[in-house]
Amino acid sequence: MNDHSSTDYTDKVALFWRNYQKILEKHKISERAQSWYMRYVEAYLKHYDSVRLRTHSPEHLAAYFKRIGQQPGLEGWRFSQMIDALQLLFCHHVKSGCCNDFDWAYWKTTAKSLDLDHPTLAREVAAVDDPKLLIPVGNSLLSGFYLHFPDLYKRYVITIRLRGMAIRTE
Known part of the structure; x- marks a missing residue:
């Protein structure tokens, strides 16, 4: 890769994150939470680094949430934040077809922790x-x-x- 193409790639990555941050601001995600949302998206992208973002399917999301949701000690609110972060990514930033095909409500429901006296x-x-x-x-x-x-x-x-x-x- 020559210097010119690596600069173009770096610029595209920076633009991607700036645009995602604008979406977070538009949806009134607090500044403090924005960095977490970006970490969640980054972790998802690293998990599927060999798959182009626009080609992700509901199956990719479901498999990822299933794997993440099984982590011991994962708090419900944090899992819910991860789901929100990826929903904003796919529905508002990438505007992917999998946004409408994925059952976001199901995963948000599963993310809720039960009260201790349940x-x-x-x-x-x-x-x-x-x-x-x-x-x-x-x-x-x-x-x-x-x-x-x-x-x-x-x-x-x-x-x-x-x-x-x-x-x-x-």
């Missing part, structure tokens, strides 16, 4: 051996069982919770 989270295995949940409260029969046979009581509680028979019914 009933389905009570079924998490992590809560099974929480000491606060193992000690029976308000039931004299179970309290006696716990006092005389603490190990057996613990196995009983864990078994009920793991089998999905009940959520904190002790």
Whole structure:
């Protein structure tokens, strides 16, 4: 690559990011969040570096979101930001055909974190051996069982919770 073509490429890349930033400003994305949106887009582009941006399909987006969404510790709001960043990229900057064909609403719904007291989270295995949940409260029969046979009581509680028979019914 000669110097002239590398300069042209650098100019095109700079123009791409300037135009994307204008779209972020137009959609009232805060200055602080803009840098994150640009990082999310950059990570996506690096993931598909061998595929031209205009040729991306809904399958590319779905595969990427599925992979990213499975990362442990990814917060729902951050995943939602990634989806917004890529939606702005494809729908307003690149104006790609995959914008209309992709189910953005589905992915935004999946990005929402459940509240800590949501009933389905009570079924998490992590809560099974929480000491606060193992000690029976308000039931004299179970309290006696716990006092005389603490190990057996613990196995009983864990078994009920793991089998999905009940959520904190002790």
